[in-house]
């Protein structure tokens with residue numbers, strides 16, 4: 001406990017970290033999404049620069065998490081490598097500790113995993129992009145690879161690509177597999193710009209949650225793709241979000257799931273008391289507006305302190321026996 005400037009006692013967080021999502025930078029003029037929402041491709045890197053400056057000013061953040069889609073799919077392909085490097089370099093200006101990246105669909109429109117993962121410093125075998133880390137003994141972060149089973153990012157004849165195309169052919173009747181036309185409700189998630197978690201990653205997740213439970217750690221699950229329909233459009237959900245959540249619900253250790261992809265942002269608490277917070281996109285910030293923030297982590301809650309378009313959210317953990 002410390003005394004605040006108002007004279008009230010406050011509890012110090014165990015640790016803090018910065019967060020930002022969907023920078024989707026490209027050196028191209030402003031444009032719009034498929035559905036007509038304005039996108040500010042050049043301004044988004046300025047949002048990131050302001051974020052890093054603020055995180056450095058705080059001098060308390062232990063690390064930063066980038067929730068994916070570092071560069072936009074409209075980035076001219078001969079500029080992809082340079083554009084990703086340019087955004088990574090901006091993240092590297094963070095002085096407090098490591099920056100943890102995850103991959104999104106727009107990253108994969110630009111570069112194959114073999115080029116992308118080293119640039120994002122995601123150490124992996126065979127192109128896998130899932131990992132975990134524990135910044136303090138009380139907490140564990142799990143970063144999922146939502147494009148493990150995906151029709152983008154793997155060579156066309158790769159087993160994971162073939163598995164993804166099979167799912168899309170079975171689930172999506174449209175010729176354009178990015179289109180949800182004629183699909184109903186939650187089935188609308190079976191779009192090519194989404195993906196799924198494969199069996200091996202599910203087994204790995206099971207092992208991490210078991211170990212975290214034994215160590216009495218609180219777990220924060222991070223994925224580019226949202227895991228709860230209450231917090232995002234069904235068109236943005238992980239294909240097998242239901243299987244992943246069924247696994248997570250078998251344990252009591254996961255307290256919060258954080259994601260990007262659904263640019264508007266969102267928030268829900270699911271039937272097991274797990275908080276789902278979707279992070280507002282930096283890409284959709286008009287001139288001189290921002291969408292970044294930081295999270296203060298306590299024993300009993302995560303408190304997201306957002307800037308501008310990123311809403312602040314207090315996530316108190318559901319009591320477990």
Ligand SMILES: Nc1ccn([C@@H]2O[C@H](COP(=O)(O)OP(=O)(O)OC[C@H](O)CO)[C@@H](O)[C@H]2O)c(=O)n1
Nearest residue numbers: 033034105176178179180193233235236261262263
């Ligand atoms: N009905 C649609 C929607 C999109 N597309 C094409 O799919 C590609 C990806 O779309 P985009 O909106 O850029 O994807 P984001 O990751 O930025 O956003 C995801 C959603 O917001 C999730 O809720 C792009 O080439 C679109 O033109 C399409 O063909 N048909």
